[in-house]
Amino acid sequence: MVLIECRKLTKEYRKGDMVIRPLDGLDLDVEAGEFLALMGPSGSGKTTLLNLIAGIDSPTSGSLVIDGQDISKLSRSALANWRATYIGYIFQLYNLVPVLTAYENVELPLLLHKLSRKERHERVATALSLVGLADRHDHYPRQLSGGQEQRVAIARAIVADPKILVADEPTGDLDKASALAIMQLLQRLVRDLGKTLIMVTHDPNTAEFASRTLHLDKGRLVDQSGHATMEAVR
């Protein structure tokens, strides 16, 4: 089943007479349950594409249908609610709130849903034990290692049980061992929990964990040899 369908997806920025086009008429289908890696040189539009799919940016033209709904047509506040339901975002720099404990950081997305305190507690506990940090719930981010911080951030991304996870260079700031652990964790989320994961990376070793890897260049999908490709659409 196709979960994400991009058609002629275009993003433009205008600076005076200049038009920058980070995404240029991109067509892409992503199946439910897929683990997709996006690679490409810096500035090729990877983050832009990820942000569009995550609903935190809007395309200039084209359509972006996710789970049967064209999210490019949603209002700002409808989009915010949509994100809370559909998207778990994993950042390169974790973006944990420094004044909140691991527990409270993971709980944040649940505050956007109608849940009792007890239900929230159960979900946070489940998410934290899933990432192997059940014993660190009352630690503040500064008391955690980078790898642990990213695992808390992953717990935060999955706690509201969204269908789609997006990750922008999730291991970009980690040492090899921590990166490996994070990649194994992400792989498990796809295999065991059935999440659809789209991950930006420029490390081929990291991309190995994905079930499919696509390459971006100048806002278009290209094949290994650098030619434009339609392979991304089923």
Place this chain on the structure above:
Amino acid sequence: MKILPFDYAVRNLGRSRLRLTLSVAGSALVVMLVIGAAAFVRSMGNSLVSSASPDNVILLGAGSEESIERSEISATVPTQLTGTVPGIRSQLNVPFVSPEVHMALAVGTRQGEASHQQVVVRGVTHTAYAVHPQVRITSGRAPRPGNNEIMVGRLAHTRIGLRPEALAIGNHLWFDDQPWEIVGHFQADRTVMDAEIWTALSDLMIAAKRSTISCVVVTLDEATFADIDAFAKSRLDLELVAMREMDYYNQLSAFYKPVMIMVWVTAGLIALGGLFGGLNTMYAAFSARVREVGMLQALGFARRAIVLSLVQESMLAAAAGAIIAAGLCLLLFDGVSVRFAMGAFGLRMDAVTLMLGLVAGLLLGFIGALPPAWRCLRLPIAEALKAA
């Protein structure tokens, strides 16, 4: 709307101790200023307005409507008045008609020494206590005629520029080149009389070598202001003018309006400076959190929810400052006496004044948070997430 936990706002305050100190101290300063200005203006205005009794009419020299001290009228006015106008309040056949001499004199504790500021010395007879019921003798007794005795108001020492101990009963004050013995203390809360020295009318007239009095204060009963006014206007020979005591002091307080306005403007300007200082710390605080705020929006929190949390944070700091300021003001300034041209008055930290300060503090916190919050949220989420 789904809001962020209150705890988040509280803990954000602790992110930088320096900034928290700056915010709280800044708010405290502004609030102290507002409370100070409000206390000054309100206490000063009150001291003039509550000096008057609603039923009192003052007869004074035509042309001296603005200052009793400059007025001179015949000493026979009281008897002529009671002979002509019925319906003046009386008790045990004594009419409430008080002939008074008001003189602004330099006062000292020794011969030849004189205060920098002039003090109002009021010569009175026993009827003065009837027409000025605010006056309460707190210790000693009223001055008797013939002995150069005086009693001093609660704030007279401030007015003269002395410590309160200098005006103990039995001590002497010098004015008009003569020693005057202090025989009593009085209090006339929140009125100009509080800062005066009272003596016997005849003693003051002899010392000042004057045969005229300054004014006559009358308390009405059946008679109306029009009756007294008619008396003043019909006796052209006496050159009198009648004024309601209220009008006399309202006119004085109108005279001080510019001072009060200046106090407010000055306080307002400094408070504005405080607001900009506060804005600055908030800008710094919030702009360091652009990425975090982007993350919160990415999770799905509405911008309004984030603004609310930032405003909570700012108002918490401001409220803490305001409470400290109110406490300090109560401790340091309540009852402190202030000299001004008319005499002296005590600063009063009443509920209204303190509330005004607290409201100003909260307003400062609220307004101070909005522009920085707006700037912090202005960026598109995608860009905010790229912030340092």
